[in-house]
Amino acid sequence: MVQFSFFVLPLCFLFNSRKIDNENIKTLQNDSFMRYINLESLYLEDNKLTTIHPGTFSGLGNVHWLGLMGNRLQTLDGGGICHDAPSIRWLSLGNNKISTIEPHAFDCLSQLSDLNISLNPLQSMDEDVFEGLDRIKSLYVYTIYYTDFSTAMFDNTTNLDHVYFSKFRYCNFALHVRHCEPNSDGISSLEHLLARGVLRVCVWVIAVLTCTGNTCVMIGRSLMKHENKVHSLFIKNLCASDLVMGVYLIIIGTKDVVYRGIYNRHALEWKESFGCQFTGFLAMLSSEVSVLLLTYMSVERFLCVVFPYRDRRPNVRQAAVVLIAIWLTGFFLAFSPLIGHGLGYFDSFYGNNGVCFPLHLHQPYLRGWEYSAFIFLGVNFTSLLIILSAYTGMFISIQRTRRSIASSFTTYVGQATNGWIPDIQRKNLRTTALSGSMYAWIVIFILPINSAINPILYSLTTRTF
Incomplete structure (x- = not known):
């Protein structure tokens, strides 16, 4: 010594x-x-x-x-x-x-x-x-x-x-x-909930487009007659889930306005509040229901194209049962952290940042990261594989005369799932933390943009179904 x-x-x-x-x-x-x-x-x-x-x-x-x-x-x-x-x-x-x-x-x-x-x-x-x-x-x-x-x-x-x-x-x-x-953490600063001016503009633009577009599609499909009522029912429910994402963005945009210039005084109160937990719940509910709906619709399209003469196709009642199951599953996945809030593990699950979205890309090992990985790597990645497999099989089996139909529908599903692909890849590489500014763009722009674009895709590419 x-x-x-x-x-x-x-x-x-x-x-x-x-x-x-x-x-x-x-x-x-x-x-x-x-x-x-x-x-x-x-x-x-x-x-x-x-x-x-x-x-x-x-x-x-x-x-x-x-x-x-x-x-x-x-x-x-x-x-x-x-x-x-x-x-x-x-x-x-x-x-x-x-x-x-x-x-x-x-x-x-x-x-x-x-x-x-x-x-x-x-x-x-x-x-x-x-x-x-x-x-x-x-x-x-x-x-x-x-x-x-x-x-x-x-x-x-x-x-x-x-x-x-x-x-x-x-x-x-x-x-x-x-x-x-x-x-700053790239999302918020000491003064503002949304640190960058371009994010403040984007959150309102996408929120307005999402709410307006999806509302119009839902009303339009409710008033117009369709040959395929089952498909129309799924489209309206997909619009409803996208509309929830628009509500989420409006809440975030409103809180940014309320806390403008004084965010740090209220940051802890906001992130620990029921309002932030509920806002995160809405975002998670929207994203999971949308992914599950797209998965089911992709499988159903695959069966329609590969087995066009099959007799057993879902009727409206069966479709309603499937939709209830999907919404309940999404609700359970999004609501579980609220049940566990206050018990330790889920205490900061939705409130780990100012936008209340638990993707955990900028800080990969925050409390609750395992559940986040289960959602975005387990559920969403599995859904993505099913969707890609369905459309790969569809193109292998499709007849030449129906190629344009499948192509148009693939455009819509591909666009709707495209936002999840980079996020799942980043989640797989979670040992390297994503910058806060990139995380903000993913939550405010990349994920919600699908909810804003989907109504256009519904109107332009799915008339045949």
Whole structure:
């Protein structure tokens, strides 16, 4: 074991800075620095220190800068730092192995203005962990994926001016801080729910097109007579599911207007509210019902083309049973996280971002990611394979005289499923997080655009059916 005492150091009363890096120091003896009464800066970085005992820094009453980065400290109780060097203004504890910070660990450091505890596997911190740090101005807690931050932790840090978190959503717990980093997750910023102006325009344009187009198709198909009532029934239900996506976009657009310029004050309240949970439920319901409907319709088209003379085709009653089953399945998939909300696993499933959509592409391993993977890799990917297989088989078996019919219908189904293909591919590569800005485009534009385009496809490409 490599030990370190004041006898190793030259006796000096004039040095005001000392740097002892990469010396493989594992233990510091008590009173090691008693002779360094004038020392103002001490750097013990990149050593192998595991514990700071009370008395280790005795005599360092004038030290203002203390660097302990890159060691192997595991628990911080403050006893070896707080009482021995109460005049510290800059303390760096980053890149250690600190998993626990004991309550009141920094109580005696009333002069501390800069604290760095980044790059530590923190698992336990008391709500009063920063109590007593009345003068702290900068706090570095980046690359820490501690999930139990709370507003109470920062209540006493009234002079805190800069804080550096790992994730944008943690800024919601320190609302009084003037400069919080990162200041955006690509979707939202400290000021706005939708950070970019082009997203604000897109959300309203697509919402209006989606609601207007699908409503018109539903009304039109209800008033007009069709030879194939079963197919018309499925089209109207597909319109209804797309219309739900339009409602989702209107809610997001409205909340963006309400919180314009003051979003960070209400971000935590919004994401934890029932309104956000319900909004996410609508988006999930719409997407899953649409995918399941398209899957069934693709299989039915395959059977019609490959076996044109089969006798057993679904009538209106049978179609109604299938539709009820599809809506109930979509409802169950979307509603399950609401049932589990408050039980731990699903607590932030819909509220992990401001748009309340749980695709989990920008932060792949958030709580509930397994369920998200089940939905988008299990259910949706399986549906996509069935749709592609159905149309591959259809083109192999189709007669030449009916090729134009199948081609037109494939255009409609292909367009409707096209938005899911890149998302499923990205979900498969979830080990690499998608940027927040790309995630915003997927949720606001790529997925909903199918709901806006579908009414046109219904009118132009499905008259034959």
